[in-house]
Structure formats: structure tokens, C-alpha cells
Amino acid sequence: MNISELFPEFGIMAIMVALLPFCAFIINFFIPARFEKLISSLSSLTIFSSALISSYLFVSFFPQGNRVFWFKDWAWFSLLDANAHPLSLPMGIFLDSMSVTLLLMVTWASFAIHIFSTYYMKGEERYSRFFVYLSLFTAAMLGLVISSNLFSVFIFWELMGFCSYSLIGFYYEKEGAGNASLKAFMTTRVGDVFFLLAIVALWNQLGSTNFLDLTQAVSLNTLSQQTLLGVPFLTLVGFFLFLGTVGKSAQVPLQIWLPDAMWGPTPCSALIHAATMVAAGVYLALRVFPILEAGNLLLLIAYIGSITAFLAATMALIQKDLKAVLAFSTISQLGYMVLGVGVSAYNASFMHLITHAIFKACLFLGAGAVIHSIHTQDMMNMGGLRKKLPFTFFAFVCCTAAISGIPFFSGFVSKDRILGEALFLAWNDGYFWPPVLLGNLTAFLTAFYMARLLALTFLGNPRDQKLYDHTHQEHLKWNKNIPLLALSLFTLGVFFSGSLTGQGIVKIFPEPAYEWFQNFIRPPLSTKVEQLYGAQHELHHHLHVVGAIISALLAFLGVGVSLAIYSRKTQFFSSRFKFLEIVIEILKNRYWFDYFYEKIFIQKMLLPLNNFAAKMDLEFYDKYVIDGQAKTALSLSSLSQKIDEQGVDSVVDFSAVSVKFFSAILKTLQNGKIQIYLLLSFILAGILWKIVL
Amino acid sequence: MMEKTLLLYQLLSCFLFAAGIFLIFARNHLIALFIGLELLLNASALSFATYTYAFSLPKEGYLFPIFIIVIAAAEAAVALAIAIRFYQNKESSHVADATVLQG
Amino acid sequence: MFEFFWPLMASGLVLAGISLLCFSRNIVHSCFYLFLVFIGIGLAYLSLQLDFLAVTQLVVYGGGVVMILLFAIMLTGGNEQTSFSKNILNKLQAPLMGNLKQTALALIVSFIFLGALVYFLFISDYFSMMPFSPQTIRENQESLTFSLGMILGKQHIFIFEFSSLLLLGALIVAAAISRPEKEEKESVKIQEEIL
Numbered sequence: 007m008n009i010s011e012l013f014p015e016f017g018i019m020a021i022m023v024a025l026l027p028f029c030a031f032i033i034n035f036f037i038p039a040r041f042e043k044l045i046s047s048l049s050s051l052t053i054f055s056s057a058l059i060s061s062y063l064f065v066s067f068f069p070q071g072n073r074v075f076w077f078k079d080w081a082w083f084s085l086l087d088a089n090a091h092p093l094s095l096p097m098g099i100f101l102d103s104m105s106v107t108l109l110l111m112v113t114w115a116s117f118a119i120h121i122f123s124t125y126y127m128k129g130e131e132r133y134s135r136f137f138v139y140l141s142l143f144t145a146a147m148l149g150l151v152i153s154s155n156l157f158s159v160f161i162f163w164e165l166m167g168f169c170s171y172s173l174i175g176f177y178y179e180k181e182g183a184g185n186a187s188l189k190a191f192m193t194t195r196v197g198d199v200f201f202l203l204a205i206v207a208l209w210n211q212l213g214s215t216n217f218l219d220l221t222q223a224v225s226l227n228t229l230s231q232q233t234l235l236g237v238p239f240l241t242l243v244g245f246f247l248f249l250g251t252v253g254k255s256a257q258v259p260l261q262i263w264l265p266d267a268m269w270g271p272t273p274c275s276a277l278i279h280a281a282t283m284v285a286a287g288v289y290l291a292l293r294v295f296p297i298l299e300a301g302n303l304l305l306l307i308a309y310i311g312s313i314t315a316f317l318a319a320t321m322a323l324i325q326k327d328l329k330a331v332l333a334f335s336t337i338s339q340l341g342y343m344v345l346g347v348g349v350s351a352y353n354a355s356f357m358h359l360i361t362h363a364i365f366k367a368c369l370f371l372g373a374g375a376v377i378h379s380i381h382t383q384d385m386m387n388m389g390g391l392r393k394k395l396p397f398t399f400f401a402f403v404c405c406t407a408a409i410s411g412i413p414f415f416s417g418f419v420s421k422d423r424i425l426g427e428a429l430f431l432a433w434n435d436g437y438f439w440p441p442v443l444l445g446n447l448t449a450f451l452t453a454f455y456m457a458r459l460l461a462l463t464f465l466g467n468p469r470d471q472k473l474y475d476h477t478h479q480e481h482l483k484w485n486k487n488i489p490l491l492a493l494s495l496f497t498l499g500v501f502f503s504g505s506l507t508g509q510g511i512v513k514i515f516p517e518p519a520y521e522w523f524q525n526f527i528r529p530p531l532s533t534k535v536e537q538l539y540g541a542q543h544e545l546h547h548h549l550h551v552v553g554a555i556i557s558a559l560l561a562f563l564g565v566g567v568s569l570a571i572y573s574r575k576t577q578f579f580s581s582r583f584k585f586l587e588i589v590i591e592i593l594k595n596r597y598w599f600d601y602f603y604e605k606i607f608i609q610k611m612l613l614p615l616n617n618f619a620a621k622m623d624l625e626f627y628d629k630y631v632i633d634g635q636a637k638t639a640l641s642l643s644s645l646s647q648k649i650d651e652q653g654v655d656s657v658v659d660f661s662a663v664s665v666k667f668f669s670a671i672l673k674t675l676q677n678g679k680i681q682i683y684l685l686l687s688f689i690l691a692g693i694l695w696k697i698v699l
Numbered sequence: 700m701m702e703k704t705l706l707l708y709q710l711l712s713c714f715l716f717a718a719g720i721f722l723i724f725a726r727n728h729l730i731a732l733f734i735g736l737e738l739l740l741n742a743s744a745l746s747f748a749t750y751t752y753a754f755s756l757p758k759e760g761y762l763f764p765i766f767i768i769v770i771a772a773a774e775a776a777v778a779l780a781i782a783i784r785f786y787q788n789k790e791s792s793h794v795a796d797a798t799v800l801q802g
Numbered sequence: 803m804f805e806f807f808w809p810l811m812a813s814g815l816v817l818a819g820i821s822l823l824c825f826s827r828n829i830v831h832s833c834f835y836l837f838l839v840f841i842g843i844g845l846a847y848l849s850l851q852l853d854f855l856a857v858t859q860l861v862v863y864g865g866g867v868v869m870i871l872l873f874a875i876m877l878t879g880g881n882e883q884t885s886f887s888k889n890i891l892n893k894l895q896a897p898l899m900g901n902l903k904q905t906a907l908a909l910i911v912s913f914i915f916l917g918a919l920v921y922f923l924f925i926s927d928y929f930s931m932m933p934f935s936p937q938t939i940r941e942n943q944e945s946l947t948f949s950l951g952m953i954l955g956k957q958h959i960f961i962f963e964f965s966s967l968l969l970l971g972a973l974i975v976a977a978a979i980s981r982p983e984k985e986e987k988e989s990v991k992i993q994e995e996i997l
Contacts, residue, residue: 678801680732680794681724681904685911704809708846709923711813715839717916718820724908728829730875734836737867738820741843744859752850758949762958764855765950768862769965773972775870779877780979786878787983 009070010078016063017078020099020152023059023109026052028145031138039134049137050120053144057113064106071526075102077218079154093213098154100217103526104356108151108289111360115281115367116144118489122371123273125485126378136176136271143169147282151289155216156205159290163201163254166283167194173278174270186266193263197253201290204246211239217293221530224296244301247294255287255340258314262599264337268329272374275329279336280366285359288343292356295347296531305437308348308428312441312448315341317597319451323458324593328373328383331459335409336366338448345441346424349431350536352529354423361416361497365405368493372402375486376463379477385462386576387470395480397487399464404494406460410453411561416497418561421449426553427535430546434539449557453564461572469576708749715742727793729785733778740771808849815842830881833871840864854946 010017030052034045067074079098086092120140127133146169150162168191175187209215212223224240233239251257256264267279278284291298291307298304315338322334339362346355375398376391377383392399408417425445432438468474480487532540539546571578595601675686715738722735744764751760782792789796819839826832840863847856875881954962 676800678798680797681908684723685907688911703806704849707809707813708850710920711816711846713916713919713923715816715820716919717912718824720915721824721908721912724911725824725905727904729878730829730871731832733871733874734823734832737836737863738823738839741839741863745843745846748847748850748852748855752852758953759958761852761855761946761950762953765858766961766965768858769969772862772866773969775867776976777972777979779870779874780976782874782878783980790879792878 007074008077009074010076013066013076016066016076016101017099019059019063020076020101020109023056023063023113024145024148024152026056026059026145027141027148031141031145034134034138034141037134039132042133045134046120046124046137049141050117050124052141053113053117053120056144056148057110057117060106060109060113063101064110067101067103067106068526071103075100075218077101077154077216079216093209095157095209096155096214096216097158098216099152100154101152103528104289104292105151107356107360107527108285109148111363112144112147112151112282115363115493116140116147116277118493119273119277119281119367119371121485122276122374122489126273126374127271132176136173136274139169139172139176140274140277143173143277143282147286150286154218155214156208156220156294157215159293160198160202160205163250163286163290164198166278166286167191167198167254170194170267170278170283173274174267176270176274180269182266183269186263186269190263190267193260194253197250197260200246201250201253204243204250207239207243207246217530220294221296224300225531238301240297241301241303244294244298244303245306248291248298248303248307251287251291251344252310253287254290255284255344256314256337257287257310257341257344258317259599261314261318261337262596262603265330265333265596268327268333272329272370272377275333276367276370276374279333280370281363284336284340285343285363288340288347288355288359291344291347292352292529295352295529295533298347299350299534304348304350306348308345308438308441311341311344311346311348312444313341314338315345315448316444316451319448319455321593321596322455323451324590325455326384326386328376328385328388328459328463329370331385331455332366332369332373335452335456338452339366339409341448342421342424342445345428345445348441349424349428349438350529350533351424351427352533353523353527354420354427356527357523358417358420358424361408361420364493365408365417365497368401368405368490368497369409371490371493372398372405375480375490379480380473381476382470382473385459387473388463388468389466389470390464390468390474391477392464394474394477395464397480398490401487401490401494402460402464404497406456407565408497410456410565411449411557412453412565413558413561414498418558422554422557423550425449425557426550429553430539430542430549431535433545433549434542446556446560450560450564453561454568457565457568458572461569462576465569465573705749705753708745712742712746712749715739715745727795729782729792729794730778732794733775733782736774736778737771740767743767808845812842812846812849815839815845818842828881829875830872833868833875836871837864837868840868852946854950 027049030049034048037045037048039045077098077100079096081094081096084092084094120137123136123140127136130136143166146162146165150159150166153159153162171187171191173187174190175183177183205215208220212219212228235242253260264279264284268275270278298307318334318337318341322331322338325331325334339358343355343358343362346352346358376388376395379395379398380388380391382388404415408415411418411421425442428438428442428445432442592598675682719735719738719742722738723732726732726735744767747760747763747767750756751758785797786792816839819835819842823832823835823839826835840859844856844860844864847859
């Protein structure tokens with residue numbers, strides 16, 4: 007139900023949410039860089055007010071449940087298509103339960119990161135520039151969340167891509183940063199191209215791209231009969247839209263940019279690669295979920311998601327860099343979210359998005375605090391930091407527990423729900439077993455490497471004594487620890503689910519009021535899974551319990567084993583098993599994705615094609631067509647010159663010669679002798695006489 | 700008889716005219732040109748007088764030779780002046796030296 | 803003498819005169835031959851009983867024009883014996899009073915004119931146009947002088963006056979043209995004296 011008439015002020019508030027950071031961006035852009043405090047406080051204040059407004063919106067939406075939305079659009083411009091139907095491109099606002107929840111998360115997380123950045127970026131030369139980019143980025147993400155149609159989503163999508171490019175390449179003195187920023191931009195671009203094609207196809211068919219019309223078109227089956235390029239329309243469009251997600255959310259095969267994005271400053275990694283930008287891809291997938299479902303793409307999506315999660319988790323096992331582990335874990339968790347989309351776990355996927363944002367941001371900020379304190383990123387040189395950085399250690403413990411899927415933490419709730427849904431679907435539809443297996447394996451690996459990170463960084467004894475001695479003892483600082491602790495508070499599971507473990511077994515608060523997340527976020531149309539298997543409530547419940555037990559076991563196992571090993575040693579497996587060296591080699595090369603893209607695809611395929619095209623252009627086209635034109639023109643002009651010289655000039659000369667000739671004759675008439683003149687007059691008189699008479 | 704006289708005088712006038720033309724075209728001296736001119740005038744006067752006499756035309760027919768003579772006299776004076784001026788300019792009395800218009 | 807005597811005499815004189823005139827090399831000789839031609843024409847007039855006309859012819863032409871021509875010859879270089887002109891290359895021209903080309907041209911042109919005149923003379927059938935009635939018989943015994951005087955004084959007085967004006971004008975023009983360039987020489991002398 008559209009409540010835009012009832013609450014018209016929501017539109018302005020939604021616009022303010024996105025506009026305030028944008029105004030901060032504009033104003034900060036023009037303020038000279040030396041007013042650091044002014045710029046950072048302006049950015050932070052605007053994001054704080056956006057956070058307050060989005061909190062208000064959330065609170066307003068909350069009691070109404072999930073069936074109301076707020077929709078209004080304004081026509082921006084319209085074109086006429088081939089049949090003179092107007093194709094209008096409106097810009098609009100669409101608020102529903104999912105949007106307001108995401109707004110809430112993004113604004114508060116961004117606020118926390120702003121606060122942390124005032125600590126982290128202090129002393130940087132381009133401190134102010136960082137906040138400018140940060141404000142712009144937040145404005146773009148918020149604009150994306152409140153967008154009502156795919157076009158404006160795309161606009162903000164691209165804007166975020168640009169901000170990510172600027173922020174990853176923030177330390178442009180380092181050569182790796184420049185390359186990494188370009189790589190990120192280009193890789194997401196590949197996905198964006200397909201996204202745009204999908205938008206255009208949809209716009210052409212439906213005349214509009216806003217979410218309401220898309221949902222309606224799918225529900226009324228208006229597009230189910232049509233094909234595009236021989237493929238059913240919804241399948242092709244859904245696949246292209248999903249490719250946008252693949253690019254932006256770093257799924258296989260476009261995941262190569264995210265590890266390199268660690269060249270950027272850590273708060274930027276926290277914002278972009280934990281909370282917002284990579285979540286935008288999953289948000290898109292959730293928004294167009296009806297299309298993906300109607301296009302029968304969910305199996306593919308589930309496979310891609312699970313494969314991504316598994317590969318990234320394996321690659322995270324052998325990383326030595328603190329931020330690299332976190333990057334790969336981001337990819338892995340994004341794989342989980344996409345897997346959730348694939349198994350029609352709409353609610354669980356979104357919950358995982360929210361919870362992941364919170365604990366991953368907290369992890370990144372904590373990593374930033376650690377790096378700032380110890381001045382190194384290499385985990386091999388750390389160790390035993392729990393004494394020196396107690397608060398950071400506490401935040402890290404909470405978040406590691408969350409991400410590993412320890413019960414009572416938010417990560418367990420959301421991840422387990424995804425895996426439970428996957429299990430349920432696989433029980434009914436056998437094709438989904440591989441994603442389930444990979445997902446559970448990944449859960450184990452996630453717990454393993456996150457605990458490894460914790461152990462190598464904080465536990466055990468310091469490996470590099472000199473660095474250890476140089477780190478300052480941590481005090482409670484308002485802009486360093488408080489954001490971390492605040493974020494880590496929200497890693498508790500109780501915020502998201504009424505029951506202790508999210509399964510409704512141990513209820514802390516009475517149902518159903520407290521399963522708010524479950525009731526709040528729902529897919530716009532009832533999913534096929536609900537339709538097909540919705541009646542199996544008992545089985546559903548049982549499988550969820552089984553899945554919960556399995557994932558809890560795997561989590562404990564992973565954490566326990568890892569802590570046991572890595573709090574004492576840094577290397578365990580590779581020294582024991584020789585065959586693992588091959589595995590480690592594979593993982594170090596990141597499954598040769600980079601190698602394939604760079605050396606084979608670009609060098610051997612695209613570059614020769616490019617050279618061939620250039621050669622064609624230069625040597626064939628330029629030489630024959632364009633130079634040929636020039637040569638033809640030259641030869642024509644020389645021909646005309648010849649004609650001019652010999653033809654026309656001879657006529658001209660002839661006239662001159664004839665004039666000379668006749669003048670020679672006529673000159674005899676003027677020889678100065680009187681008698682001749684007299685004779686002439688006689689002759690003329692005679693002629694006149696003849697004529698007259 | 701009279702017809703013969705008339706014819707004779709007419710032919711004479713023709714010959715006078717032809718002689719005048721000849722002189723004008725053939726001689727180079729300025730005065731020679733003028734002599735030719737006089738012959739022309741005399742030829743025409745003779746012709747006039749003859750015809751007037753022969754056909755008893757009105758007496759005005761005799762006026763015309765009178766006036767021709769008068770005009771010829773005046774013209775002679777002017778010719779003298781021109782000849783003197785021409786001689787002063789060119790130091791020669793030959794018409795062939797008057798080549799200013801040549802070209 | 804026989805009736806045809808004086809016309810023949812007159813014609814003979816005229817023809818002799820013009821033939822001598824055309825082919826003489828001496829300009830003064832040509833003037834005298836012209837005088838002969840005038841006498842011949844005067845005789846022709848007399849033979850037509852045109853007394854006034856003959857006298858006028860002799861007096862004005864013979865006494866005036868020829869004299870003026872002689873003066874002109876004298877004042878413009880005199881009688882060059884050969885009366886040849888020198889061409890551009892400063893060579894004496896051939897005889898026949900100039901160059902051959904000019905004489906040939908003149909002969910051609912004069913013969914054309916002669917032919918035309920004789921042609922028109924014989925083609926015109928004037929005998930049928932008007933009766934041939936010579937004024938041999940004077941009915942009213944008037945002299946030509948009296949008749950012409952009466953005509954000039956009464957009917958054609960304007961042309962008479964006009965012709966006198968014309969003569970006056972011709973005299974003034976002649977005097978003006980032939981005035982020597984004294985003033986320029988004086989001015990040149992004055993300029994030379996100043997400088």
C-alpha cells in the first residue's frame with residue numbers, strides 16, 4: 007500500500023538523508039584544505055543528522071509492517087520510442103521496510119566510520135580530501151537506497167564506483183594504489199555494462215523501470231512469453247542484472263578487484279568494502295528478486311554464491327596481511343549473501359547483509375587501530391597485542407565470534423538462517439546440495455581463518471619485540487575506541503532475533519513481537535519456494551534446527567582448532583603435509599584468476615584484437631579510404647589544373663592572340679595618315695548610304 | 700547641242716572630282732591636299748551651274764556655286780593658318796609627318 | 803566658231819590643267835596648273851552665259867585662293883625641289899610624288915569614284931523627269947547679277963548675312979591659329995631674366 011499520500015513529509019526526509027552528505031561534499035570541496043576540523047566536523051554532522059532522520063523514518067515504518075511502502079516519482083525527461091510511445095525516465099523515491107533498515111544501517115555505520123576517520127587520518131596530508139570523498143560516497147549510497155527505479159540506482163551505482171576509485175587510489179604516491187583503483191573500476195565496469203543493457207531492455211519492454219512496475223509485470227506474467235536474442239526475456243534480463251551484482255559484490259569471476267582494494271585507507275575499506283558498496287550489489291539482487299526468480303536463475307545464483315564463498319575462504323587461509331584476510335572474508339560473506347538470494351532466503355540474505363556490515367566494519371576499524379598502533383600490516387610481526395590494545399581486542403573478539411557463527415551473535419543468526427533455508431531447499435530439490443555442502447564447508451573455514459587472525463594478532467607472544475615495544479598502550483579515546491565498541495555492541499544476536507539462537511527454541515522475548523526482522527523484511531511477491539514447499543512447516547523447522555546444530559558445531563570446531571594452533575605457532579599445516587604446498591601455491595596465486603585475466607585474456611586475446619583493429623584502422627582505413635580520398639582529391643585537382651593550364655588557358659591565350667592578330671589588322675586603320683582616315687570615312691559613308699537607301 | 704554641252708560639262712565635273720580625290724590620296728604635301736579640295740568644290744559648283752542652266756531651274760540654283768566659291772575662299776584662309784601652324788609644329792609640310800594618331 | 807567651241811575649249815583647259823596638276827612634282831607648278839583649271843571653269847561658265855558666276859570664279863578663285871595657296875607654300879617651307887617626303891628610315895621616297903602604294907591606292911579610289919559618278923550620271927533618267935529647256939532665250943532681259951542680287955537681298959537675306967558672319971569667323975580663326983608664339987617667348991625671356 008502506498009502511503010505517500012498519508013505521509014508526504016517522508017519524501018522530503020528521504021531526500022534530506024541523501025542530500026545532507028551531498029551538501030557536505032559540495033561545501034567541503036570548496037573549503038581550503040587547511041580547515042581540517044571544520045571539514046571533518048561538517049561531514050560528521052551531516053551524516054549524524056542523516057542518521058537521525060533515517061532513524062526517525064525507521065521508527066515510523068516499523069509499526070506498519072512490511073506491506074506499506076512510500077512511492078513517488080517525478081518525471082525527469084521522456085523520449086519517444088519507435089512506436090511513438092513515451093518512454094519516461096523519472097526519478098523517484100521508494101521507501102519500504104528494506105530501504106529504511108538499510109538506511110539506518112548505512113547512516114549509523116558511516117557515522118561511526120566518520121568518527122573513526124578523524125583519528126585514523128590525523129596527520130595525513132590530504133585529510134580534508136578524504137572527508138570530501140567520504141561524504142560523496144555516503145550521499146551516493148543513500149541515494150541508491152532511496153531510489154525508486156533502476157535508472158537512478160544505476161546513476162548512484164556509477165557514482166559509488168567513481169568514489170571507490172578515488173578512495174582506493176587515495177595514496178596515489180604508491181604505484182600499487184593507482185593500479186588497484188583502476189582495476190576496481192574496470193572490473194566493476196564489466197558488470198555495469200550488462201546492468202545497463204538489462205535496464206535498457208526492461209525500459210524498452212515495460213516503459214518504466216521502477217520496482218513497483220517490475221514486480222507487477224512479473225506477477226502478471228506480462229513478460230513471460232517474450233524472448234530476447236532467443237533466450238526468454240526475463241532470464242536474459244535477470245542474468246544481466248545479476249552480472250551487475252557479480253561485478254559490484256565481487257563474486258566469481260569478477261572478484262579480483264576486492265583484494266587489491268586494500269591499497270586504500272582502512273576506514274574507506276570499512277565503509278566501502280564492508281558496509282555499503284559491496285552491499286549495494288546484493289541490495290540490487292534483492293530488489294529485482296522477482297525477475298531473477300521468474301527467469302529461473304536462482305540455481306545459478308546459488309552456485310555462484312557458494313563457489314565464491316568457498317574459494318575466497320580458502321584464499322583467506324594463507325594470507326599474512328591483516329587486511330588481506332579481511333578482504334577475502336568480505337568476498338566470502340558476500341558469497342553467502344548471494345547464496346541466500348539463490349535459495350530464496352530473502353529475509354536471511356538481507357539480515358546477513360546488515361549483520362555483516364556491522365561486524366565487518368568493526369573488524370576493519372579495529373584493523374585500522376591495530377595498524378596505526380603497531381605500524382605494520384604483516385601479521386607475522388604481530389602477536390600478543392591483547393595486553394597493549396585491550397579495547398580493540400574486545401571489539402575484535404566480539405566480531406570474530408559474530409563472523410565465525412558462534413551462537414548468541416548476530417552472525418550466527420543470519421548465516422545459520424541462510425544455511426537452513428539452503429538445506430530445506432536442497433532437501434526438496436536435489437540440485438541445491440552442492441551449494442549446501444560448500445556453504446557449510448565455508449562456515450568451517452571462516453571460523454578457522456578468523457580465529458587464526460585473532461590468534462596471530464592478539465594472542466600468543468609478540469614476534470617482533472621492537473614493534474611491540476613501540477606500540478602505545480591504549481586508552482579510551484572518543485574517536486578511536488568508542489565507534490569500535492558501539493559497533494561491536496550490535497554484534498549481539500538479540501538485536502535481530504527474539505530467540506537466543508534465532509531458531510525459536512530458546513525464547514528470550516515472547517514471540518511473535520520480537521521476531522521483528524523476520525516479519526519486517528519480506529520479498530515483494532511470494533517466492534516459488536514458499537508456493538511449492540511452504541506447506542512443510544514441520545520439515546522446515548526441523549531442518550533449521552539441524553542446520554543450526556551443524557553450523558554451531560562447525561563454528562566451534564573451527565575456532566577451537568585454530569586458536570589452539572595459532573596462539574602458539576604461525577605455521578602448522580604447511581610444515582606437516584608436503585602436498586599442501588601445491589595447495590598453498592594455488593591459493594597464493596588466487597586460483598590464477600588475475601593471471602588469466604591479465605596474461606591470457608588481455609594480453610593474448612584482447613590486446614591482439616585491439617592491435618588488429620588499430621592496424622585495420624591505421625593501415626587499411628586511413629591509408630586507403632581516407633588517404634585515398636585525399637589522393638583522389640589531389641589527382642582531381644591536378645587534373646583540373648591541367649585542364650586549366652592547357653585548356654582554359656589556351657582559350658584565354660587564344661583570345662589574347664586573336665586580339666593581337668586583329669589588332670594588328672586594325673592597327674593599319676590607325677596609321678596616322680590623313681588620307682587613310684579620309685578613305686575610311688568615304689567607305690563608311692558609302693556603307694551608310696547603302697544601308698539607308 | 701545643248702545636251703552634248705550638258706553631258707560634256709557633267710563628265711568634266713566627274714573628272715574634276717576624280718582628280719580631286721586622286722590628289723587628296725596621292726600627294727603628301729599639305730597644300731596639295733588643299734588643291735585637291737578646291738578641285739572637288741569646283742566640280743560640284745560646275746555641276747550645279749550646268750544643271751540649273753540646262754533645265755531652267757530657279758535662280759537659287761546659281762546661288763549655290765556662289766556660295767561654294769565664298770566658302771572655298773574662307774576655307775583657303777583657314778587652310779593657310781593650319782598649314783602655318785602645322786609647319787611651326789612639325790618643321791615639315793608633309794602630311795606623312797602628322798603621326799600623332801598613329802597606333 | 804562653231805557652237806561647241808567654247809565648251810570644248812573650256813573642257814580642254816580643265817583637263818589639261820588637272821592632268822598636269824596630278825602628275826607634277828613641284829607644288830608651285832601645281833598651283834599654277836590649278837589657276838589654269840580655274841580659268842577653264844570660268845570659261846565654262848561663260849559659255850553658259852553665266853557672267854556673274856564666271857567673274858566671281860575668276861576673281862575669287864584665281865585671284866584669291868591661288869594667291870593664298872602660294873603664300874601658304876612660301877610660308878611653310880617653300881618649294882622643295884623634289885617635294886619628296888622622307889620616311890621613317892630617312893630615305894627619300896621613290897618618285898610619283900610619294901610612294902607607289904599611296905599612288906596606287908589613290909588611283910584605285912579615284913577610279914572608283916569616277917566610276918560611281920559616271921554611273922549615276924548615265925543612270926539617272928533626268929530627261930524624262932524635267933523638260934530640257936536651256937535658258938538660251940532670255941525672256942525678261944535680266945542680267946544674272948540683278949537676279950541673284952534680288953534673290954539674295956529679298957528672299958535669302960539670312961544666308962547672305964550668315965555667310966558674311968562665317969567669313970568673318972574664318973578670318974578670325976585664321977588669324978588666331980596662325981598667330982606666332984610671341985608671348986611664350988616673352989615669358990620665357992622674363993623667366994630667364996628673373997632667374
